[in-house]
Amino acid sequence: MKKIVCFGLLATLVSLSSPAQTPATVFLEKYGTEDNLQAISIGEKMFDRIKEQDLGSPELLNAIEGLENIQIIASKDTDLSKEYYNAACLIMEKSKDLTEVYSVKNDNLQLLVKVRETKGVINELIIVSEDSKGFSLINLTGDIDLELLAGYSSSLNFEELKKLPDN
């Protein structure tokens, strides 16, 4: 009985002391206090409220199905955006379980896309970009359906992507 109690306590402790760290939270631990950064988090409770109140288009409700959290970090200007981008890339490089899906680097745009896949399910998608508007890091967690997300928007809403060559 004592052993079970001790094991239970330790299990609780381990789960408490290691909360889910995403590249976004790691990044904010370093740069969180800087004025030219804006950090936004939309969690599961807010998604539930959005669904309950039937806000947003059916396409949006469809796209957020299964998502647990969206964390967005964006710079308010371009002053330090290159430094932020490099720091974010370094953090993602250290996460060995992240797989790089796409990266591009040119004069107008730096983009890095990584995913975390567990048992055939993508449960984290991170998009880091740096362009003429500044730096941004988007961290999605949950059961991510890439086809659903890709199908959300019929047109390219990311101006800099339009400038990319086809190959």
Next chain:
Amino acid sequence: MNTQEIKQLLERYWVCKTSLEEEQYLFAFFSGNELPEDMKIYQPLFALINRQSAIKAPKRLINRITEPLKPPFYPAMKIAASVLILLTVGVGFYTHYQQEKQMDRIFTDTCADPQDAVKETERVIAKVSSVLQLIEKKNIWNETLDSVRQEKTDFLHKKLQK
């Protein structure tokens, strides 16, 4: 039992080959008054053994002998272990609380209004969608995810082989 049989029993008793019942019989026999002359010399011995077996050890002594051996300072060690567990759990809760607090502090613009959250979500999902469309266009998804799966399969395969 006749005298000869008692003598045989006694011989076996000296070499510890008698059963409990036989021993009880011997004790009963030597506690009697009518003993053959050549056996009277054993009577004080059996009386002494009888008296000794009648002595009962104090309960505390028996408990101390029968209880499992515990290391020295056992109660202190128990208290120290309990304090350590409580302390560890306390530190765990405190760390968790601090981390939550820090996250709340740094995610200062976290949407509280669902309408704002919808706008922000729409903006982000549109951007994500654009990036995914580009990747889809370049047909990278399947290649990358297939390679991830292949790597995992190879890893498991190697592990199983070991």
